[in-house]
Amino acid sequence: MVDLIVLLVLLLVTYGTGRWFEQRHFESIRQREAQLLPLLTSTLSTIPSSAPVERSEMVCGSVVVSLDYFKRFIAGLRGIIGGRIKPYEPLLDRARREAMLRMRERARAEGFDMVVNVRLETSRLASAAADGKRTAGVEILAFGTAVKLAAAG
Amino acid sequence: MILSNLEEVPGRQIVEFYGVVSGSTVRAKHIGRDFMAGLKNLVGGELKGYTELLHEAREEALARMTQQAQSVGANAVVNVRFSTSSVAQGAAELFAYGTAVRVE
Numbered sequence: 001m002v003d004l005i006v007l008l009v010l011l012l013v014t015y016g017t018g019r020w021f022e023q024r025h026f027e028s029i030r031q032r033e034a035q036l037l038p039l040l041t042s043t044l045s046t047i048p049s050s051a052p053v054e055r056s057e058m059v060c061g062s063v064v065v066s067l068d069y070f071k072r073f074i075a076g077l078r079g080i081i082g083g084r085i086k087p088y089e090p091l092l093d094r095a096r097r098e099a100m101l102r103m104r105e106r107a108r109a110e111g112f113d114m115v116v117n118v119r120l121e122t123s124r125l126a127s128a129a130a131d132g133k134r135t136a137g138v139e140i141l142a143f144g145t146a147v148k149l150a151a152a153g
Numbered sequence: 154m155i156l157s158n159l160e161e162v163p164g165r166q167i168v169e170f171y172g173v174v175s176g177s178t179v180r181a182k183h184i185g186r187d188f189m190a191g192l193k194n195l196v197g198g199e200l201k202g203y204t205e206l207l208h209e210a211r212e213e214a215l216a217r218m219t220q221q222a223q224s225v226g227a228n229a230v231v232n233v234r235f236s237t238s239s240v241a242q243g244a245a246e247l248f249a250y251g252t253a254v255r256v257e
Contacts, residue, residue, distance in 0.1 A: 010195070018197045025198065045159050053164025058156035058233055060211065064204045068197025091197070098199070117159050123237040125203060125245065137200045139207055141235060145157045 011070050018068030022090060029097050036104050040114035047116055047147055054150040058143060059115060061102030064125065065095040066137040092138070096120060099142040112146035119143055154219045155229040155256065162229050165256040171225045175250035176217025179240060180210045207247065211235065214249040227253035 042048060067075065071087035078085045099120070107115050121143075125136045155162050193200050214235075222230050233251035240246045 014195055014197070021196060021198045047163055056155065056157055056163045058158055060208075062204060062208055062211070064200045064207060066194050066197055066200055069195045071197060095199075116163075119158065121235060121237070123245075124239070126239045126242065136194075137203055139203070139237065141211075141237075143158060143233075143235065145159050145163065147163050 011073060014069035014071075018070055021068075022094070025094055025098075026090075029094060029101065032101050032105070033097070036101065036108065039104050039108050039112075041100070041104060041118050041144070042114070042116050043118050045117045047114070047149075049114075049149055051149040054148045056145055056147045057110070057112070059103050059107045059110075059112075059146045060141065060143040061099045061104070061106060062139060062141040063095050063098045063102065064137040064139045065091055065098075066135075067091055092122075092140075095138065095140045096142070099140040103142040103144060107146040110146065112148045114149075115144040115146050117145050154223065154227075156215070156219070156233055156251070157229065157231050158233045158251075160232050162231060162254075162256045165229075167229075167231070167254045168257050169227075169255040171222070171227045171253035171255070173250060174218050174221040174225070174227070174230060174253045175248065176214045176219075176221060177246055177248040178210050178213045178217070179244055179246045180206060181241075181244040207237075207245070210245070210247045211249070214247045218249045218251065222251075222253040225253055227255055229254050229256045 047053065067087060075085050075087045104115060121141045123139050125139060161167060218230060230251040230253050233249060236248045238246050
């Protein structure tokens with residue numbers, strides 16, 4: 001009985017906090033994406049400009065995220081029936097956008113004009129508990145080559 | 154040392170190839186960080202401890218790769234790739250590899 005109450009309280013609390021953190025994070029992502037709009041990014045390996053290149057360097061951005069208790073519970077239930085697991089979709093979406101933003105912010109801080117050949121990688125971090133069967137988190141890595149063009153003239 | 158994940162260094166000419174260079178590191182999670190991450194697992198979102206841990210490890214792998222490139226006389230590494238694999242419970246290998254070249 002006590003277990004059930006603890007479970008219900010945990011679910012209720014994490015439902016609220018998880019949602020709140022997620023909304024706040026999406027808000028911050030939208031703002032930063034709007035700011036970074038002038039910094040061009042591309043998955044092509046060519047530079048979309050004929051101007052000579054002044055310098056280039058590889059830049060990375062990464063983030064490790066995990067589901068909250070409530071969403072993990074729901075996802076667990078969904079795993080029985082099968083089908084689309086909705087709780088994971090916004091989580092991976094914001095993790096990817098966050099990793100991309102960090103990479104682009106690093107490129108902008110170092111004065112680069114664009115990031116080309118952007119690649120995204122996803123890997124699962126196994127938890128030391130439960131023989132590594134549980135997932136401690138998911139890492140998203142974004143990397144690409146930042147390029148600064150020589151000033152015209 | 155210039156790193157690039159393109160097949161060239163933009164705006165520079167490759168004059169010599171030295172072959173594949175690589176660097177790797179295997180890291181286990183810190184118990185304190187694991188505890189904090191356990192708490193954070195309730196709330197969800199970013200696990201900052203792990204983000205930092207993996208970032209440091211990746212920098213280390215890159216540093217080893219560039220060290221190897223330097224030792225063969227290269228001044229750039231092109232087509233850099235990363236790979237991450239869980240080799241044991243709670244431990245991960247971060248691997249970086251690329252082609253060492255000399256650009257003019």
